[in-house]
Amino acid sequence: MEELKILQKTDALYEARWWEAEPAGRVHCYLCPRHCHIHPGQAGFCFIRINQGGKLYSLGYGAPAALQIDPIEKKPLSHFLPGTRVFSMGTAGCNMGCFFCQNWDISKSRSDQVHSRHIPPEDVPLLALKYGCESIAFTYNEPTIWGEYVIDICKAAKKHGLKTVMVTNGYITYDAFHDIYDHVDSANVDLKAFTEKFYGKITLTHLQPVLDTLEWLKNETKVWFEITNLMIPTLNDDPVEIRKLSEWILTHLGPDVPLHFTAFHPDFKLQDKPRTPAATLDRARQIALDAGLHYVYEGNIYSDGANTYCPQCSELLVRRSWHDVLENHLKAGACPKCGLKIAGVWANETKKRGSPRGLSAMTRAYGHLNL
Numbered sequence: 361m362e363e364l365k366i367l368q369k370t371d372a373l374y375e376a377r378w379w380e381a382e383p384a385g386r387v388h389c390y391l392c393p394r395h396c397h398i399h400p401g402q403a404g405f406c407f408i409r410i411n412q413g414g415k416l417y418s419l420g421y422g423a424p425a426a427l428q429i430d431p432i433e434k435k436p437l438s439h440f441l442p443g444t445r446v447f448s449m450g451t452a453g454c455n456m457g458c459f460f461c462q463n464w465d466i467s468k469s470r471s472d473q474v475h476s477r478h479i480p481p482e483d484v485p486l487l488a489l490k491y492g493c494e495s496i497a498f499t500y501n502e503p504t505i506w507g508e509y510v511i512d513i514c515k516a517a518k519k520h521g522l523k524t525v526m527v528t529n530g531y532i533t534y535d536a537f538h539d540i541y542d543h544v545d546s547a548n549v550d551l552k553a554f555t556e557k558f559y560g561k562i563t564l565t566h567l568q569p570v571l572d573t574l575e576w577l578k579n580e581t582k583v584w585f586e587i588t589n590l591m592i593p594t595l596n597d598d599p600v601e602i603r604k605l606s607e608w609i610l611t612h613l614g615p616d617v618p619l620h621f622t623a624f625h626p627d628f629k630l631q632d633k634p635r636t637p638a639a640t641l642d643r644a645r646q647i648a649l650d651a652g653l654h655y656v657y658e659g660n661i662y663s664d665g666a667n668t669y670c671p672q673c674s675e676l677l678v679r680r681s682w683h684d685v686l687e688n689h690l691k692a693g694a695c696p697k698c699g700l701k702i703a704g705v706w707a708n709e710t711k712k713r714g715s716p717r718g719l720s721a722m723t724r725a726y727g728h729l730n731l
Contacts, residue, residue: 374421376409377508378536385414391536392455392504393569406505407453420451420506422478426463429491433683435527436620436659438668439704440546440584441495442678443685446525447488450500451509456529457564458552460592460630463500481512485520494707495545499527507532507540514543523705530573531565537576546705547585548620549574553596554605562595562630571608578613584705586618588659591636591644593624602644606651615654615671616703621645622659638663655703670695670702677702 378391385400389409396404398411408419428448432441435448450463479487488496496517498510503526514524526547532540541547551570552563559567577585587609591597609617621644623636641658645665648656658665668678675697679687689696693706 373410373412373417373419374508376416376418377539378533379409379416381414385411387411387414387416389416390533391507392531393533393566394455394531395533404455405457406455406502408451408505418506418508420453421509422480423451424449424477424479425452426450426500427477427487429493430497431683431685432495432497432525433680433685435497435499435525435548436588436622436657436683437525437546437548437586438620438657438666438678438680439586439618439655439702439706440525441523441705441707442688444495444707445491445493446495446497447484447491447493448497448499449484450498450503451506452501453505454502454529455505455531455565456502459562460590460624460627460633462625462627481509482516484513485517485522488517488522489520493522495523495525497525497527499525502529502531504528504532504536504540507536510540511543518543529563529565530570532569532573534572534576537573538580541577541581541583544583547577547583548588549577549585550588550590551605552590554601554608555596558596571612575612578617586620588620588622589644590622590624591640592630593633593636593640595633597636597640597644599643599647602647603651606648606653609648610652615652617653618655618657618704619648619653620657620659621648621665623661625660636660641665668702670698670700672700673698 379387379389382388387398389396389398389404394405398404400411403410410417410419430446430448432444432446484496496513503510517524523545526544528547528549530549553559556567559565577583609619621641623641625635626633638661641661645656645658654671662682666680667676670677675695677689677695678685690706694701
């Protein structure tokens with residue numbers, strides 16, 4: 361546990377969910393499989409769930425540290441409203457300790473180390489609508505740790521007809537799973553590797569809880585979800601591991617769950633590894649297709665592996681360049697050549713996107729909104 365300098369008064373904090381009191385003023389947080397037992401004046405591993413006076417509070421509620429307009433393909437989601445914009449937001453902290461984190465500037469920070477704004481949940485959909493977004497994504501850091509805020513944003517978003525997206529590491533307990541995901545429309549789950557050794561040494565967590573989450577999503581919800589595997593040379597790119605990962609998805613989730621293999625770049629504490637060669641992604645994609653998965657993608661590189669093809673007749677359905685949709689030939693969610701229904705959530709028509717706006721533009725805009 362990390363000591364936390366609490367600057368806010370207790371009455372300004374938002375009381376968290378998914379905790380119970382323990383002797384001597386401690387609290388047990390059971391939101392994620394870490395099950396932190398937190399002493400007074402301390403925070404859990406995630407930094408933003410704190411024990412103040414024997415109660416657990418969330419410093420992430422209403423306090424986003426990152427705001428951005430993104431293409432939905434950046435999440436990455438290839439079968440969910442392609443060609444549309446998503447209002448993306450994240451806070452500080454994370455419940456994993458990944459050495460390769462590519463958003464470490466916020467995910468490895470405490471709430472008082474980032475520049476955040478107070479945005480009530482009911483205001484988030486208004487911002488999304490202002491910038492022409494059809495959905496809201498909880499992303500950049502792990503949204504599970506600010507699940508209370510996620511739930512209230514989802515409730516507000518539905519009133520405006522907006523969809524919601526979790527971009528997550530999947531590290532959540534069953535106690536909290538339905539509380540959050542029953543309100544969510546889509547998710548991308550980062551399956552970081554397929555060995556316990558990798559999870560234990562490189563992420564400081566465990567593999568099985570993530571696999572459990574994927575099965576809960578498949579069997580107990582209507583959430584559309586896709587999976588991402590960031591391929592790190594020598595750590596999780598072994599063809600045998602990729603085959604096992606692909607076969608697990610096929611057996612436990614079915615062939616229609618899209619799988620994204622994405623390229624790693626050196627960052628944070630893992631700068632001794634090279635960038636992922638394109639050939640590694642090509643090989644992984646072919647292994648997954650040979651295993652029987654229908655939709656396998658390559659990300660963070662320019663490649664035909666970003667396109668969607670019909671698994672029945674091989675017709676090109678959606679052509680992409682990086683995160684841009686160049687062509688969308690789907691007809692009512694089906695292949696125009698053979699008529700096969702393609703798994704996913706499809707927009708009636710692909711809307712033309714403008715240039716995404718950055719954090720500074722968003723915060724300036726928010727300051728001038730009459731909400």
